[in-house]
Amino acid sequence: MPEGEDGGYLWGMSAYWRFVERDGGTCVQSESISLTTRVPTGLRWLMEPYIKSVPRKSLEDILKNTRKGVIHPPAS
Numbered sequence: 001m002p003e004g005e006d007g008g009y010l011w012g013m014s015a016y017w018r019f020v021e022r023d024g025g026t027c028v029q030s031e032s033i034s035l036t037t038r039v040p041t042g043l044r045w046l047m048e049p050y051i052k053s054v055p056r057k058s059l060e061d062i063l064k065n066t067r068k069g070v071i072h073p074p075a076s
Contacts, residue, residue, distance in 0.1 A: 011035045013055055028066060032059045
């Protein structure tokens, strides 16, 4: 969601990548770090699944698209 248009519980997310050529291929390492605020007890049951799923879903999408791009690179 655009900044200022969310509930404010997921403050930020950063991704770090490392590519290493090895054994005739490329090893890809990706790390994702998210910063969240404390969720009020009454909303925890509703918000925690969202806060935990967004970084995971984002990382899954990035890795799937990276794999797709390596297996089927765009025509040049």
